[in-house]
Amino acid sequence: MSTQNRFNWQKAIQLGGIAGLIGVLIALVGMVESFDHRDIVAGAISMGWTMLLLTVLVAAYFSASHQPSKSFSLVASGITGFIFSLVMSLLAFLIENLDLRQILVNASPNLLKILTLENGIPNGLISLIVISTIFGILGGALYILPAKIRKAISLGLGMVAFLGLMEDIIQVTIASTGSGNSAIGWMFGRGTQSGLSIIGAIVVFGVVIGGNLLWGTNAPKINAQVSKMPPNRQRSLRILGYGLILLVVLYLPVVLGLYLTEVVNVTGLFILMGLGLNIVVGFAGLLDLGYVAFYAIGAYTVGVLTSLSGQLSTAFEWNFWWALPVSIFICVMAGVVLGIPVLNMRGDYLAIVTLGFGEIIRILALSDFLKPHIGGSQGIVNIPPPDFLGVLLNKPQTLYYLIVAGCILALFVSQRLRDSRLGRSWKAMREDEDVAQAMGINLVATKLLAFATGAAFSGLSGTILAVKLGTIYPHSFALLISINVLSLIIVGGMGSIPGVFIGGLLLAGMPELLREFAEYRLLIYGALLVVMMQVRPEGFWPEETHKREFHEDAPDVTPVQEAA
Amino acid sequence: MQSLKRFSWTDIFMWIVGATLLLLIVIGSTLTLQQGKYTTVQWFDLAVFGLAQGSVYALIALGYTLVYGILRMINFAHSEIFMSGAYLGYFVATSMQRNGFLQENPLLGIVLIFLTAMTTSAILAVILERIAYRPLRGAPRLVPLITAIGASFFLQYTFRGLFGTQNRAYPEIDYIRGAIPLFGDFQIQKIQLVVIIAAAVMMASLAFFVQYTKTGKAMRAVSEDKNVAALMGIDVDKIIVRTFVLGASLAGAAGVLYCFMFRIVTFYMGFIPGLKAFTAAVLGGIGNPPGAMLGGLFLGIFESLGPTLFLDGLGIPAPYQLKDVIAFTMLVMILIFRPTGILGERLSKTKA
Numbered sequence: 030m031s032t033q034n035r036f037n038w039q040k041a042i043q044l045g046g047i048a049g050l051i052g053v054l055i056a057l058v059g060m061v062e063s064f065d066h067r068d069i070v071a072g073a074i075s076m077g078w079t080m081l082l083l084t085v086l087v088a089a090y091f092s093a094s095h096q097p098s099k100s101f102s103l104v105a106s107g108i109t110g111f112i113f114s115l116v117m118s119l120l121a122f123l124i125e126n127l128d129l130r131q132i133l134v135n136a137s138p139n140l141l142k143i144l145t146l147e148n149g150i151p152n153g154l155i156s157l158i159v160i161s162t163i164f165g166i167l168g169g170a171l172y173i174l175p176a177k178i179r180k181a182i183s184l185g186l187g188m189v190a191f192l193g194l195m196e197d198i199i200q201v202t203i204a205s206t207g208s209g210n211s212a213i214g215w216m217f218g219r220g221t222q223s224g225l226s227i228i229g230a231i232v233v234f235g236v237v238i239g240g241n242l243l244w245g246t247n248a249p250k251i252n253a254q255v256s257k258m259p260p261n262r263q264r265s266l267r268i269l270g271y272g273l274i275l276l277v278v279l280y281l282p283v284v285l286g287l288y289l290t291e292v293v294n295v296t297g298l299f300i301l302m303g304l305g306l307n308i309v310v311g312f313a314g315l316l317d318l319g320y321v322a323f324y325a326i327g328a329y330t331v332g333v334l335t336s337l338s339g340q341l342s343t344a345f346e347w348n349f350w351w352a353l354p355v356s357i358f359i360c361v362m363a364g365v366v367l368g369i370p371v372l373n374m375r376g377d378y379l380a381i382v383t384l385g386f387g388e389i390i391r392i393l394a395l396s397d398f399l400k401p402h403i404g405g406s407q408g409i410v411n412i413p414p415p416d417f418l419g420v421l422l423n424k425p426q427t428l429y430y431l432i433v434a435g436c437i438l439a440l441f442v443s444q445r446l447r448d449s450r451l452g453r454s455w456k457a458m459r460e461d462e463d464v465a466q467a468m469g470i471n472l473v474a475t476k477l478l479a480f481a482t483g484a485a486f487s488g489l490s491g492t493i494l495a496v497k498l499g500t501i502y503p504h505s506f507a508l509l510i511s512i513n514v515l516s517l518i519i520v521g522g523m524g525s526i527p528g529v530f531i532g533g534l535l536l537a538g539m540p541e542l543l544r545e546f547a548e549y550r551l552l553i554y555g556a557l558l559v560v561m562m563q564v565r566p567e568g569f570w571p572e573e574t575h576k577r578e579f580h581e582d583a584p585d586v587t588p589v590q591e592a593a
Numbered sequence: 594m595q596s597l598k599r600f601s602w603t604d605i606f607m608w609i610v611g612a613t614l615l616l617l618i619v620i621g622s623t624l625t626l627q628q629g630k631y632t633t634v635q636w637f638d639l640a641v642f643g644l645a646q647g648s649v650y651a652l653i654a655l656g657y658t659l660v661y662g663i664l665r666m667i668n669f670a671h672s673e674i675f676m677s678g679a680y681l682g683y684f685v686a687t688s689m690q691r692n693g694f695l696q697e698n699p700l701l702g703i704v705l706i707f708l709t710a711m712t713t714s715a716i717l718a719v720i721l722e723r724i725a726y727r728p729l730r731g732a733p734r735l736v737p738l739i740t741a742i743g744a745s746f747f748l749q750y751t752f753r754g755l756f757g758t759q760n761r762a763y764p765e766i767d768y769i770r771g772a773i774p775l776f777g778d779f780q781i782q783k784i785q786l787v788v789i790i791a792a793a794v795m796m797a798s799l800a801f802f803v804q805y806t807k808t809g810k811a812m813r814a815v816s817e818d819k820n821v822a823a824l825m826g827i828d829v830d831k832i833i834v835r836t837f838v839l840g841a842s843l844a845g846a847a848g849v850l851y852c853f854m855f856r857i858v859t860f861y862m863g864f865i866p867g868l869k870a871f872t873a874a875v876l877g878g879i880g881n882p883p884g885a886m887l888g889g890l891f892l893g894i895f896e897s898l899g900p901t902l903f904l905d906g907l908g909i910p911a912p913y914q915l916k917d918v919i920a921f922t923m924l925v926m927i928l929i930f931r932p933t934g935i936l937g938e939r940l941s942k943t944k945a
Contacts, residue, residue: 058754132684134757316735318742369603370610370925376734377667378928380742381871385921388868392918397911473603508864512746519739552750558743559725562736 037105040095045109045165048088049116052081056120056144058552059135063545065143068224069193071217075224076545077143079190081117082164085110089168103169110165114158117144121157125150177245185237192233193224198542202286278433282426290425292541294497297432298490299537302514303521303529304439305486310515311524311572312452313479314459315371316380318511319387322367323360323484325394325506327491330356332409332501333402341402341409349415353492360488361481368480372473375462387508394503408502412495428497435493439486444526446482455479456524509551513537516554520561522568531570607929614926617903624906631901634778639897645785645854647893648792652847653870654877654885655799656840662816662880663836669741670721671844672867673748676860677717678710678845680752683763683858685709690764699768707849714845717748718837727830753860763856788850795846796886799839803882808835816880865917869896872924878934887935896920 055061065077074082089106096102121144123129129136145153171179192199196217217226225233255263282290302324309317334345334352345352367386371379393399395406403409414423415431422428446452454475457465466472495501517536521528536554540546546553561568625631653675660668686706689695695702725744729737769787772780803809814822815832823829851866852858873892877884899919904912927934 054751058751060754133755135754314735316738369606370929372603373932374928377738378875378932380738381667381868381875382925382928385868385872385924389918389921392915396914398909398915400910473601512742515739515742523735549750549754551746552754555743555745555747555750559740559747562732562740562743563725563728566732566736 034097036101037095037097038108041092041105041108042112044088044092044095045112046116048084048109048113051084051088052113052117053120055080055084056117056140057133057135058549060549061143062135062137062140063548067194067543067545069190070230071224071226073227075143076194082160085113085161085164086168086171088113089165090172092165093169093172099173102172103166106169106172107162107166110162110168111158113165114161117161118154118157121145121150121154177242181238181241181245184241185234188237189225189230189233193230194543196224198289202284202289279430282429287425290429292538294425294429294432295541296533296538297429297436298494298497299514299517300529300533301432301435301439301490301493302487302510303517303533304436304443304526305483305490306514307518307524307526307529308443308446308455308486309479309483311518311522312447312455312459313476314455315476315479316376317383317480317483318380318508318515319367319383319385319390320483320487320514321506321508321510322383322387322390323363323487324491324494324510325390325503326363326484327356327360327488328495328501328506329394329403329409329491330359330488331492331495332404332412335496336409336412338409338411340407341404343402349413349496353489356492357485357488360484360491363488364481364484365477367484368477372476384508384511387506387511391503391506391508394506406503408500409495410500412499412501414499415496422496428493432493435489439489440526442482443486447526451475451478459524512551512554516558518568519558520568522571525568525570525572528568528570528572532568611926611930614922617907621903621906625902626906628906630905636898637779639901640894641781641785643894643897644890645788645893646897647873647890648789649847649851649854649889650866650870650873650893651886651889652792652795652843652850653866654873654889655796655882656844657871657874658877658879658882658885659812659836659840661874662882663812663819663833664726664737666726666737667741667871668726668837668840669738670725670744670748671840672863672870673745673752674714674718674721674841674863675844675848675851675867675870676752676863677748677848678714678841679848679852679858679862680756680860681713682706682710682845682849683761683852686764686766686852690766695764695766695768699766703766703768707846710845710849711842712845714841714848715838718841719834721748722834722837727833749860749863756860758860761858763852763858765856766853769853784853788854791846791850795843799843799882802839808832812836869917869920872920875924876927876934878936881934881936884934884936891935892920892923895923 060080061077063077064080065075067076068074069076069079089109092109093102093106096105121141124136124138124141124144144157146156147153148156171182174182200217217224217229255266258266281293285293302320305323306317306320309315309320331349331352333341333343334347334355335349336344337346367383371382374382394403397405399405400407414421414428416422417427417431420427422431454465454470457468457470458472458475462472465475494505498505513536517532518529519532520536521530521532536557540550653671656671656674657668660666660671686695686702689702689705721744725740726737729740769783772782773786774780803812811822811827811832812835814825814827815829819829822832847866851862869892870889873888874885875888876892877886877888879885896916896919900912900914900916903919904915909915
């Protein structure tokens with residue numbers, strides 16, 4: 030057909046317009062400005078600009094994919110970039126000439142400066158247009174390249190961005206260990222500059238591309254060699270791998286220092302909750318939005334039982350290790366009690382009712398009604414740190430081991446449960462309750478066990494949180510925690526245990542490291558959930574059965590043993 | 594099968610919980626009334642306030658119910674659509690207040706605020722449907738729900754980013770301030786009267802629209818059976834968009850009314866009313882518009898009178914803090930003991 034060989038103007042312009050609107054939105058919610066302080070490549074490109082250019086790149090890539098031939102693709106992507114820059118220029122023009130700040134708080138002169146590269150309206154806009162068009166064409170070029178090279182390049186760019194973002198943390202860590210400062214100091218910006226130096230960026234990019242291409246050609250051979258080995262050799266190789274990981278995990282806080290260990294601890298608590306919610310949502314398919322309730326119950330139980338403040342009506346002043354099992358037991362009971370009312374509810378109703386439960390717990394904790402017992406809005410203070418064989422676990426570095434122990438326990442339990450009879454019942458129930466019941470699965474017991482196990486993990490996490498902070502407030506247990514945890518298991522892949530770790534590192538760890546990011550955390554999570562559900566509903570590290578469910582039309586993949 | 598299960602221990606547990614709550618309500622109310630701390634005028638004020646609040650809930654609940662009736666999904670982001678209308682309405686209201694337009698032509702001004710809010714909400718709902726929900730027709734059941742949750746937070750924090758974090762005070766409109774004296778000591782706040790009347794008018798027009806217009810009939814047909822409706826020549830996608838527009842404009846109007854009453858605008862203002870409105874929709878029977886109206890009004894009054902009536906007599910300090918607890922507990926109890934709601938015919942169990 031003749032129409033198929035024609036240049037697709039409509040798509041090119043449409044995508045440019047959409048990209049432009051996204052760019053305007055990114056700029057107006059304030060992300061460009063607040064991310065601008067962080068350079069990825071020192072003196073050359075900031076995080077704020079990276080977000081805009083990434084938008085162009087992606088839009089141009091899709092624009093190129095709608096064209097019939099390669100040369101058309103390049104032109105189309107250039108046009109997309111150009112249209113994008115026109116929309117952005119319009120924004121800059123409006124900021125210059127109208128007082129938008131009355132309504133849109135982020136339409137500031139500073140934003141204008143960033144958009145025009147500090148060159149003022151006519152000159153700066155020309156550079157904006159040129160840069161966007163070039164990046165558009167680059168996006169198109171990326172589409173034309175063979176898949177293997179494209180993957181390597183994206184990985185290289187991603188690595189540069191990652192190292193650039195993490196620059197200050199890497200620098201601090203290196204400085205604290207004392208050695209190697211001069212060895213890799215050239216990679217980073219000097220003095221107050223942040224991000225990689227230009228040479229550093231080029232080297233990282235080159236090394237990653239080279240490594241990726243080498244791995245791409247050699248990986249099949251290595252894998253083949255490993256699978257040719259006798260089973261006991263394979264087994265010992267795997268044990269060696271686990272041993273290495275364990276060694277690194279145990280040694281980590283010594284290397285990381287105070288601040289980073291704290292970040293790891295927060296991530297660990299989220300992973301612990303994620304493992305629990307993964308059982309409820311991922312295995313059993315019960316969408317629980319009130320998951321924070323158990324986190325709160327765990328924290329409050331330990332708070333009430335161990336607090337030394339003397340402000341509560343009853344002073345137990347127990348030892349942490351006595352309070353811990355009691356707290357988990359109470360969480361399990363709470364899981365059952367809150368589970369019974371929702372036994373007959375499915376999907377949407379379950380979500381809303383559990384959300385209501387979460388709110389009920391928070392409001393009760395906040396109310397004057399229970400104030401004499403659990404402290405009301407002032408919370409519970411003076412919760413003593415636990416004492417382990419004479420070592421007081423009051424520093425992030427020592428608490429780290431408590432959290433790691435919790436995570437390993439939860440990991441072990443959920444992995445064993447997944448492969449057990451109960452785990453299979455959960456999955457059967459997730460796929461179809463009626464069929465599961467017809468197969469002889471006791472729905473009541475199975476569901477309650479899912480709620481109870483999930484509650485236990487969450488309670489453990491809350492318990493550790495209480496002794497970690499030493500004080501707990503009702504405000505620490507808002508709905509947002511549930512949403513955070515839900516996001517992390519969805520991004521990682523529902524029902525996938527390694528996915529929880531991936532999601533935890535991405536969604537709980539990263540925002541702790543990038544302080545500017547924290548403000549936009551839920552904005553980005555929300556967008557991520559919407560995009561993930563359309564593009565990759567099975568998550569980044571999907572569970573095999575889920576993957577098949579979401580891609581029913583795809584040919585059946587041979588079941589691969591899930592790495593853990 | 595069902596009859597064998599009827600007396601399982603979980604059911605017995607729930608019956609005990611239900612009976613205890615009912616007993617507490619009865620004892621609490623009796624004690625409160627015996628103590629006689631509150632006068633009839635105070636009860637009347639509370640009831641009228643509850644009615645006004647309930648009208649707002651009812652308007653929002655209609656959006657949930659309409660969308661649920663057609664798509665069988667809870668549009669979690671509906672509360673943010675409500676918020677968006679309130680926000681844009683606020684900007685129009687403040688600018689008109691500043692240049693004096695609102696004082697000179699109060700009626701026209703108020704109509705303008707409503708138009709802005711309703712249009713904003715409707716546009717946002719159309720965008721939302723197009724980008725987030727439409728590609729997911731026929732996806733596994735958790736997928737649209739998670740999308741809706743994500744969209745809800747995305748919208749909430751986008752508004753926070755665009756318009757700032759501060760609580761903004763809604764301008765006072767002199768035209769609807771003050772109270773109208775009724776008989777004796779009884780009086781009624783003008784604002785509450787406006788809210789009740791406006792909501793009643795809108796609900797009546799919606800009922801007319803759904804019952805008698807061509808689009809309304811098509812909507813009912815689609816909610817009955819999408820495939821058959823499509824065979825009858827109804828453009829299902831178009832009807833879905835119109836349903837979203839209808840629900841969203843009601844939510845936008847509810848946003849304005851809510852602001853008239855509580856005079857504060859924030860980016861998170863949608864969450865709690867949204868949850869309450871959902872409760873109202875379930876209470877009335879989800880998928881059933883008259884049920885949503887009834888459920889909204891009932892919930893509003895229940896929530897306004899409830900804390901004082903039930904809890905005060907039991908000696909619980911600051912019972913008003915617990916009003917949300919009462920509302921959510923009621924939601925759970927309804928879903929357990931009467932999942933079809935007051936008027937509903939759809940079972941949460943089979944269709945959710």
